Amino acid sequence: MNHEEIRTLLGLTDQPARGCGAINALFDQHMAHVDERIRELNHLKEQLSMLRQRCESERSMDACGILQGLADMKNEAKAQRHTHLG
Secondary structure, three states: OHHHHHHHHHHHHOHHOOOHHHHHHHHHHHHHHHHHHHHHHHHHHHHHHHHHHHOOOOOOOOHHHHHHHHHHHHOOOOOOOOOOOO
């Protein structure tokens, strides 16, 4: 959780009459951020795995499949992140 989320959570503890609804909403939002980050990391892992499959360890550096793959990759537009991580 980021600092703002923690401040909000602590502020909610000063309002016990409100019940758990606001706390649940805060946690639901944070879990959605975690899910998005997991999706991003899984995508990165897939890309790294594809690069790794291009490499045979006996090749010379100038024939390295990983380096060639990185050089050949089109720069993907950075997706807009919908999390508090920015």
